[in-house]
Amino acid sequence: MTACKRKGKNIVDKFFELFSNLKKSAKIMQLQKIQQINELTNKMNVDEFCSVFSTDLFNEIEQMIKRMKLPKENAVVLLKNMGYYKTINRLDGDEFVCLPLVRSFDLMVFNENDKIEDKNEKLLVDLCECYMFINKRYPTGMLLVCVPCLLKAALNKEENEEAQKEVEMALLALRNVYLWDDLKKEIYLNEIKEIVQYHQEHHNLTHLAYQSAWEFLINRLFFDRKLEEVIVNELHLIQESTRELDKLMEYVDWKEKRKGKGGEEDKVIISWLAVLDIYFSSCKIRNDEYVKLFNSISRIFQTANTNHLEICNRCIILFRSVAKSRAVEVDELLKSKVIDVMLEEIARLDALNFLIERYLSFFKELIDRLKSKMECMEEAKRKETVRKVVGKMEEEGYEDCIIGLSQCMIVGEFDDFYLIDNLDDYFVFC
Known part of the structure; x- marks a missing residue:
């Protein structure tokens, strides 16, 4: 514990030492120092990052730009890397909404966009x-x-590494357009479809870029349900x-225990699970390939179970x-491995496990669906359902587990984790 704190303190101090030297450096030297800052940022864990990229730091950057101590071309190199880290780690940004730096970039974007001559398209994208x-x-x-500016940048089909990275950055920025941001389909739909379909044929995007394109599109479902047919x-x-x-x-080191900073592939998996959760929370179209997807997520859940708690947690939320x-x-749930892996897992949990409420919530939803389904079943079909589900639950000791949890769980010890008062809700009566 002490060693971890000392390491964190050193990396934060080194960051501020490099940052303070930016003001004293010429433009060319600033870029070298910013590259060093970016390399340091990429080694930080989430706590270290949040302690550094604060309101105070952004206010200082804004003042440096305003007083011409930091050219905007240099500022974007620093802020794009910061944005990459923030977005790929799915960090919030509510506290930055009213910052002077936000208003400054608002003005810089409009000024560059409104230029008739000498418009710098690369700078505008940045x-x-x-x-x-x-x-x-x-x-x-x-x-x-x-949005049109970034979509245009993301449509770049050059195959060199630099172009691919710029496409990834543009799509990652678009991923920040949240559910409640209303956009007319005319602004984005043809372009995002072209990006997705071109990748499906040519595989030109990174995994992160491709996931980001999908997340941008699925977020638009909030305002336009007709998009589900396209999606x-x-x-x-x-x-x-x-x-x-x-x-x-295939790319994740599943044997390595993650302690707050996983590899990029871990984070892309987490983002896929998060965006699929958005989709299944509101989808209405049936699809014959759901079972394959559920089996894939079940494999991830079982593999992540020991060392990758955040991935495991996201799987449960999605289930x-x-x-x-x-x-x-x-x-479709019965045909997939989802119920099996969840039964196996809940059997080994105790009431103090912080994930227990989410497991129980899954079974509560499943059993509600089963009870409703069996009410209108023919006798033969009802018996088949009992054989598939209730028999499996008995085999895994599900009912004994629920009763045991109800006896040892202390209501109120953890505000969010409790069994619903009526235990009958957790059982299927046939």
């Missing part, structure tokens, strides 16, 4: 990315400038996400959304 990385709430006027039947979300998750599993989704038939 400014838009920085604006979307340091902010979280975007006025419609800014979206109408930034599922035209762009094949279920098939593509299954393939991506299976591929990403709960799947159990609730009316687009998913109970039979």
Whole structure:
């Protein structure tokens, strides 16, 4: 514990030492120091990053730009790397919404965009990315400038590494356009479809870029339910996400215990699980490939179980959304491995495990669905369902587990983790 704190303190102190030297450096030397700062940032864990990239730091950057001690071309190199880290780690940014730095980038974006002559397209893309990385709430006027600009950058089909990285950065910035940000389809749909479909044919995007393109599109479902037809039947979300998750599993070191800073592949898996949770929380279209996807996620869940707690946690949250989704038939869950792996896991948990509430919530949703389903079943079909589900639950000791948890769980010790008062809700009576 002491060693970890000492390491964290050293990396933070070194960051501020490098940053303080920026003010005294010429433009060329500033870029060298910013590259060093960026390399240091990429080694930080989340706590270290959040302690460094604070309101105070952003206010200082804004003052340096304002007083011409930090050229905006240099500022974007620093802020784009910061935005990359913030977004890939799915960190919030509410506290930065009203910062002077946000307003400064707002003005810089409009000024560059409004130029008739000598417009610097590369700088405009950089400014838009920085604006979307340091902010979280975007006025419609800014979206109408930034989204087309970033989509245009993401449509670059050059295959060299530098171009690929710039495409990845543009799509990562677009991932920050959240559920509640309303955009007309005319602004983005043809472009994002082209990006996704071109990748499906040519595999030109990184895993992170491809996931980010999907997340941007799925977030638009909040305002336009008709997009689900495009997402599922035209762009094949279920098939593509299954393939991506299976591929990403090959790159993760599952034997290494993650302590707050995993590799990029870990984080892309987490982002896929998060965006699929958004999808299944509201989807209405049935799909024949759900079972394959659920089996893929079940494999991730079992593999992540020991060393990758955040991935495991995201799987459970997603399973709960799947159990609730009316687009998913109970039979599809029965055919998949989801119920098996969840039963195996809950049997070894105790009431003090902080994930217990989420496991229980999954079974509560599943059993509610089963009870509803069996009410309108024919006798033969009802008996088959009993054989598949209730028999499996008895085999795994599910009912004994629930009763045992109810006896040892102290209501109120953990505010969010408790069994619902009526234990009958956790059982299927046939």
